Amino acid sequence: MFAMLVDFASPVSLDWLTLSVIPILFYYFVYTIYSLYFSPLANYPGPFFAKISSWPNFYHSTTGYRHIWIWQCHQKYGDAFRFKPDGVLFNSPSAYRTIYNSRANVKKGKFYEIWPRNTQNINTLTTIDKSAHGRKRRVLNSAFSEKAIRSAAGFVSEHVDRWNEVFLADNDGKEWTSPKNMSKMADYLVFDIMGDLCFGKSFELKEPGENEFRHMPHTIAEYMQFMYPASMITQSPMMKFWVWLKPRGLDSLFESMLPKNIRSYYEFVEANVARRQKEEEVLKRSDAEEGRGRNDLFHYLFNATDELGNPGYNTDELYAEANLLIIAGSDTTATTLVGFWFYITRNLRVYEKLVKEIRTAFDRAEDIQVGTTLSSCNYLQACIDEVLRAAPAGVADLVREVLPGGLEIEGGRLPEGTQLGVAQWSIMHHEESFGDPWTFRPERWIADSSTGVTPEDVARARSAFNPFTIGAGNCVGQKFAMEELLITVARTLWRMDARLVPGDNLGAGSSKLGWGSRDKNHIVLRDAWISIKDGPMVQFRKRVD
Structure with a gap:
């Protein structure tokens, strides 16, 4: 019966098929010729298929190694290459400053529109409108004031001390502990700190035993690995309807399909935002004196005001910002701690x-606090900076879109609508800036005649070193993150010796991997906007003087 209705072998059916296919083929033929020869970006070099299609960019985002592909392209094509028909990536300190400075004639690309759960759940990071972003950022800045950071330092120290105790809990501390996967251990510590600072309630992930939220770091990593390629799809001119569909049913569909573990995480955040909001409202009504309540980050977010003295955030915005602080705040610090243990135990x-x-x-671990003595530990600071360079928490580009009027950059002019950026992995391994970018060498950050490092060498390295980005989109919590890293590393190494588990290569390069990932002495990170990591396996014992 079906064959009687539709006979694809008949001349009429073949004619209709031909008439349908020919316009499509003609469109792509014209589009290809335009992209290769007549586009304003035609003079930029790059992979052939990337010049005519966004699919290479999308494909590499699904592999987890898009940042390596970008680095490889820079090695082949130079400091500027065309990574998709309407996009150019750059790799120089001057290009970085041109793109990301506060006055640049650019805005955030559609990449950022894929991330919010719904139209109410938009945080500072995913806000594209410049004026709206400016308002939210000014409010967020007040939550990271000097006073707020000083209040947070005590919470960090308490969690680090307990983290150290857990390390040695499986023996008397005189022998090497069982191997610890530092990716997991770092995630547990930092999630607990951020939960405590944001909600006044730790997730307790670092504690032994069962924990209903222990899956959270892994769950968030899986979520990011799914969403990252999806966000790349939205950069395709043919698929921008994805963003258009989000408020028209797509968000609701995704919400109904959330896995149980992600839903439990959202419920945890929502419940604790509601609890802390109620506590702060009670304190406010009672006119409690400053310091009586819990001065965590949520306290400062709740009490922040705009220029007119109005509340800085509504309830939906409080939830969105708290969620951002947990994910963004934990990823940067955890990735840096993983990179630290990877490199320090191999050197x-x-x-x-x-x-x-x-x-x-320091005479005691308890003396290690934010202050002049900790700040005077120049080699500790240099080691942290070198880890931020060698293992950046965000390895990809923060995509921007050129606004009307175009943008002058590196001797060329990009028209309105062009997508552009600088990938962190590439710029942090820029040979002209660092000389030996694949060598872990903290001395590069300290001018010293005995090591042959000149002030000019340090300045050259600093020009390409922006681990927390620059301009209006820079990391609002960068000072807190640095203090958190310094306290964690210093207290841990004051108390304990550490070593790499003999023969461990977890998280290291391998000859089986591609160009740019083969060195076993260099860390391998996977790109999901955040950095996905595993290992290294490290053992600890009480210090032996």
Whole structure:
């Protein structure tokens, strides 16, 4: 019966098929010729298929190694290459400043529109409108004031001390502990700190035993690995309807399909925002004096005001910002801690020099607090900076879109609508800026005639070093993150010795991987906007002087 209705072998059916296909083929033929020869970006080099299609960019985002592909393209095509028909990526300090400075004639690309759960759940990071972003950022800045950061330092120290205790809990501390996967251990510590600071309630992930939220770091990583390629699809001119569909049913569909573990995380955040909001409202009505309540980050978010003295955030915005602080705040610090243990346990000279500095500067671990003594530990700071360079928490580009009027950059002019950016992995491994970017060398950050590092060398490296980005979109919590890292590393190495598990290569490069990932002495990160990591396996014991 079906064959009687539709006979695809008949001449009429073949004619209709031909008439349908020919216009499509003609369109793509014209589009290809335009993209290759007549586009305003035609003079930029790049992979052939990337010049005519967004699919190479999308494909590499699904592999987890898009940042390596970008780095490879820079090696082939230079400091500027066309990564899709309407996009160019750059790799120089001057291009970075041109794109990301506060006055640049650009805005955030549609990439950011894919992330909000719904139209109410938009945080500072995913706000594209410049004026709206400016308002939210000014309010958020007040939550990260000097006073707020000083209040937070005590919470960090308490969690780090308990983290150290857990490490040694499986023996008397005199022998090496069982191997610890530092990706998991770092995630647990930082999630607990951020939960405590945002909600006044730790997730308790670092504690032994069962925990209903222990899946959260892994769940968020899986969520980001799914959403990251999806956000790349929205950059395709043919598929921008994805963003258009979000408020028209797509958000609701995704909400109904959320896995149980992601839903439980959202419920946890919502419940704690509601609890902290109620606590702050009670304190406000009672006119309680400053310091009586819990001065965590939520306290400052709740009490923040705009220029007119109105509340800085409504309830939906409080939830969105709290969720952002947990994910963004935990990822940066956790990735840096993982990178630290990866490199410090593979470089004995650096390890011994750092341990000596820390244990000489402080008489007790409890003395390690934010202050002049910690700030004077120059080699500790240099080690953290070198980790931020060698293992950046965000390896990809923060995509921007050129506004009307175009943009002058690196001797060329990009028209309105062009997508552009600088990938962090590439700029942090820029040979002209760092000389030996694949070598872990903290000394590069300290001018010293004995090591041959000149002030000009340090300045050149600093020009390409923007781990927290710059301009209006820079990391609002960067000062807190640095203090968190310094306290964690210093207290841990004051108390304990550390070593890489003999023969461990988890998270390291391998000859089986592609160009740019083969060095076993260099960390391998996967790109999902955040950095996905695993390992290294490290053992600890009480310090032996």
